[in-house]
Amino acid sequence: MKRRTFLRGTLASSAIVTAMGAGLLAPRTVLAAxxxxxxxxxxxxxxxxxxxxxxxADIKLDVPNIAENGAVVPVKVDATAMSGVESVSILVDSxxxxxxxxxxxxxxxxxxxxxxxxxxxxxxxxxxxxxxGKTYHASKEVKVTTGGCGG
Amino acid sequence: xxxxxxAKGGVIDVxxxxxxxxxxxxxxxxxxxxxxxxxxxxxILFEKNGKTAVTxxxxxxxxxxxxxxxxVKGNAGDTVKVSWKDNKGESGTEEVTVG
Numbered sequence: 001m002k003r004r005t006f007l008r009g010t011l012a013s014s015a016i017v018t019a020m021g022a023g024l025l026a027p028r029t030v031l032a033a034x035x036x037x038x039x040x041x042x043x044x045x046x047x048x049x050x051x052x053x054x055x056x057a058d059i060k061l062d063v064p065n066i067a068e069n070g071a072v073v074p075v076k077v078d079a080t081a082m083s084g085v086e087s088v089s090i091l092v093d094s095x096x097x098x099x100x101x102x103x104x105x106x107x108x109x110x111x112x113x114x115x116x117x118x119x120x121x122x123x124x125x126x127x128x129x130x131x132x133g134k135t136y137h138a139s140k141e142v143k144v145t146t147g148g149c150g151g
Numbered sequence: 152x153x154x155x156x157x158a159k160g161g162v163i164d165v166x167x168x169x170x171x172x173x174x175x176x177x178x179x180x181x182x183x184x185x186x187x188x189x190x191x192x193x194x195i196l197f198e199k200n201g202k203t204a205v206t207x208x209x210x211x212x213x214x215x216x217x218x219x220x221x222x223v224k225g226n227a228g229d230t231v232k233v234s235w236k237d238n239k240g241e242s243g244t245e246e247v248t249v250g
Contacts, residue, residue, distance in 0.1 A: 034193045034238075039210045072214045080222070092212060096177070100212045103221065109197070109204040110162065114220035118175075118212045148214070 039099055047091055047099035048128050053135025058082045061127040061138040067119060070148030075100075076114035077127035077138075084132040085111035093139075094123025118148035156231040156249045163225045163249050165197060167233050168218050175211035189238055192217065198232040199223050225249060 041047040062076035077088050088111055089102040095118070103113040111129065119125070119142060126139040153168045169192060176189025191211040197204050204223040223231065227249050234244040 033206075033208075035208055039208065076220075095212050097210060097212060099210055101207055101209045101219075104206040104208070106203045106205060108199050108202065108224040110222035110224060112220075112222040113207070114218075116214040116218055118214055 035102070038102070040097055041099065042096065044091055044093050044098050044126065047097070048089065048135060051135065052091075052126060052128050052137040052139075054137070056082070056129070056136035056138060059127050059129050059136060059138035061125065061140050062114075063125045063140050063142050065141075066143045066145065068145045070119040070121070070144040070146055072116050073119045073125070073142060073144070073148065074114070074116050075125055075127075077112070077129070079111035079127070079129040079131070079136075082111060082129060082131050082136070086130045086132075088113045089128040089130075090115065090117065091126040091128060092117055092119050092123065093126055094119065094121050096120070098126075119144050120147050152233075152235070152243050152245055154231065154233050154245045154247050156247050158225060158227040158229070158249045161224060161226060163199070163223045163229065163231065164220065165223060165231055165233070166218065166220045167195070167245075168216065169235060169243075170216055171237065173211060173213055173215040173217060177211075192235050192237045195219060195233065195235045197221055197223065198234075199225050200229055201232075 038047050045051050058081040060078040067073040085105050087104050090100045091098040100117045122143045124139045125142050128137045155166045157164050174187050174190040178187045192209050195207040205221045229249045232246040236242040
């Protein structure tokens with residue numbers, strides 16, 4: 001049990017890669033690898049495992065200025081200009097759980113990710129890239145006309 | 152689930168369209184007032200020629216029927232396999248040859 005407590009602690013405070021490792025080691029259900037700690041984090045610092053790092057012009061973040069439908073907001077993060085990229089994450093800082101997706105880049109994978117997110121209210125969309133042990137980000141404000149979290 | 156993989160200049164664009172409700176577990180049913188249980192894709196694995204290229208961990212805040220686009224180094228003729236799992240343990244796999 002001590003080991004598990006230790007891993008949980010690590011999960012909350014360390015980098016995504018470490019969090020993943022902990023996720024793999026901790027005894028869980030079928031989806032052992034899903035990094036629950038960062039996925040359920042309530043703020044950007046928790047979701048990135050220690051903050052979004054410094055801004056980088058090498059990260060191209062493509063999001064609309066105005067999203068009419070917050071349920072479907074296209075977002076594209078292109079960090080192919082950077083080398084040694086370990087992961088690319090997409091965050092919506094106005095959402096209760098900011099982390100929408102994190103892409104772990106392996107062999108032959110490129111630092112590129114694009115998907116569509118739900119955005120509850122206007123706020124910043126953040127692309128976070130981990131490369132060479134450092135964290136970089138790019139963010140852009142998106143205005144949402146109709147919120148995407150229903151209910 | 153549909154997977155499209157096209158190579159251009161040594162880069163394969165892998166675009167996948169999943170059919171999935173992507174319920175966050177926070178939304179309330181307007182008629183009953185009951186919370187709709189969480190049901191969303193958590194993990195998508197992209198493999199090229201049998202080797203893991205990208206692992207994506209997905210949260211409930213990705214839109215329903217998600218479209219996910221990643222890039223992998225490679226050429227036409229390579230095989231790309233995409234597998235997914237959701238929080239209820241449902242899963243799917245599709246393998247395509249890069250065109």
